[in-house]
Amino acid sequence: MSVRLALGLALACAVTPAIAKTAPDPYVPTGGKTLDCVPLTSIRSTNVRDDRTIDFIMNGNKIYRNTLPNSCPSLGFEKRFSYRTSLSQLCSVDIITVLWNNGPGLQPGASCGLGKFQPMQKAPK
Numbered sequence: 001m002s003v004r005l006a007l008g009l010a011l012a013c014a015v016t017p018a019i020a021k022t023a024p025d026p027y028v029p030t031g032g033k034t035l036d037c038v039p040l041t042s043i044r045s046t047n048v049r050d051d052r053t054i055d056f057i058m059n060g061n062k063i064y065r066n067t068l069p070n071s072c073p074s075l076g077f078e079k080r081f082s083y084r085t086s087l088s089q090l091c092s093v094d095i096i097t098v099l100w101n102n103g104p105g106l107q108p109g110a111s112c113g114l115g116k117f118q119p120m121q122k123a124p125k
Helices: 003-015
Strands: 027-029 037-039 043-048 053-058 063-067 081-083 089-091 095-102 105-113 117-122
Antiparallel strands (some): 027 117, 043 053, 053 063
């Protein structure tokens, strides 16, 4: 292979944007009614899918997807957020704040409103 061809391939690889590998969505809507709120004590974990989508994994293996009304910058990259509420529930009127891993600790980033909670179930195989 000539030096020019090797250099050309190297440059082409360097300027080609990385293509993100997105995992297939493991969930589908149940068809159930959306909820305005979910109880905080029932949230077992969360899975941030992208800048607008958070799956809330609840006790009893229930899953609620929250699709934010607007994109929340860096949420999909950082995959972590905080929230404050005076109630025992997390609701569609609440605000989340993206947490940046910035050096010695986590720093607050963009703040974004939640949407309604859509019941989901595992997709059939």
